[in-house]
Amino acid sequence: MDIRQLRYFLEIVEQGSLTAASRTLNVAQPALSLHLRNMEERLDTPLLVRKANGVEPTEAGEILRSRARSILNEMERTEDEIRNLDKSPGGAVRLGLSATISEILTLPLIDALMERYPRITLNIADAMSGFVTEWLEEGRVDLAVLYNTSAGGATNADVLVEEELVLIQPPDKPIAKDVSLRCLSEAPVILPSKGHGLRDLIESAARSRKIEVNVAMEIDSYRNTKHLVAKGFGNSVLPLHAVINEVSEGSLAYANFARSELRRGAILKRSGTPSRAQQAVEETIQEVVSDLVQSGNWAGATLSTSLT
Structure with missing residues (x-):
């Protein structure tokens, strides 16, 4: 196999059909079919399953898709490194951000990079941490800043901050200054679906205290969660910085959990060997995270000792 075949195969899988890949690559469909057939003969296994509405990768095809993306990314990084040895770091860097982190980090990070490294193009995508983790594992992003809620989940990562999670409620309901985790069983709660880090962290903490969380809705969007809480559909749990503006405006209220019962770390995680641009x-x-915490703009967060 050569680099061209890997590019063709990856485009076919991502487009979901040879016809669509033929258009985006500007390569005749019979030529793509021939490349695919040659790859399957060389590997002695089918790579795609033909269906009425397109194609899907087989198990072998899934392996090749993952490896192909990594190989092509590494080739791109290598070429960029060699071309720019005598210049300041440059090129594209793909960054995945947890959605709540994205709102506070994106603007100051872009400002800092434009000033220090104008040759770097930063591509940012945000989602809940579970999705960002998948992007990193699939090679869709080079770096990620997301939440780490499992003891074994911080491989190839640096802890940036630890932040406190708070209970949020509609502003028209009385709320104590400090609350116990037991309040999560006493009133309806809006949380992400099972498998997301925030949900797992909350339920793990509740189980350890023999508390059953009264989950009223599962919403995989913290923006929609805030709207639903403000309208009185239930309470929720979010980091303080994610609701501080709404609290100031009076559309939400919050309370700290007693003894800081819910905390989580935000980590910087990388995929593979970083290029000079990724290191920059x-x-x-x-540096930006340190400034945000020390200035009080990342409310409820404390710096990791490695950044202090």
């Missing part, structure tokens, strides 16, 4: 982005992220 990593260093800038660490």
Whole structure:
């Protein structure tokens, strides 16, 4: 197999059909079919399953898709490194951000990078941490800043901050200054679906205290969660910085959990060997995060000892 075949195969899988891949690659469909057939003969296994509405990768095809993306990314990074040895870091860096982190980090990070490294193009995508983790594992992003809620989940990562989670409620309901985790069983709660880090963290903490969380709705969007809480559909749990503006405006209220019962770490995680541009982005992220916490703009967060 050569690099061209890997590019063709990856485009076919991502487009979901040879016809669509033929258009985006500007390569005749019979030529794509021939490349695919040659790859399958070389590997002695089918790579795609033909269906009425397109194609899907087989198990072998899934393996090749993952490896192909990594190989092509590494080739791109290598070429960029060699071309720019005598210049400041440059090129594209793809960054995945947890949605709540994105709102506070994106603007100051872009400002800092434009000033320090104008040759770097930063591509940012945000979602809940579970989705960002998948992007990193699939090679869709080079770096990610997301929440780490499992003891074994911080491989190839640096802890940036630890932040406190708070109970949020509609502003028209009385709320104590400090609450117990037991309040999560006493009133309806809006949480992400099972498998997302925030949900797992909350339910794990509740189980350890023999508390059953009264989950009223599962919403995989913290923006929609805030709207639903404000309208009185239930309470929720979010980091303080994600609701501080709404609290100031009077559309939400919050309470701390007694003894800071719910905390989680935000980590900077990387995929593979970083390029010079990725290293520059990593260093800038660490500096910007430190500034945000020390200035009080990342409410409820404390810096990791590695950044202090």
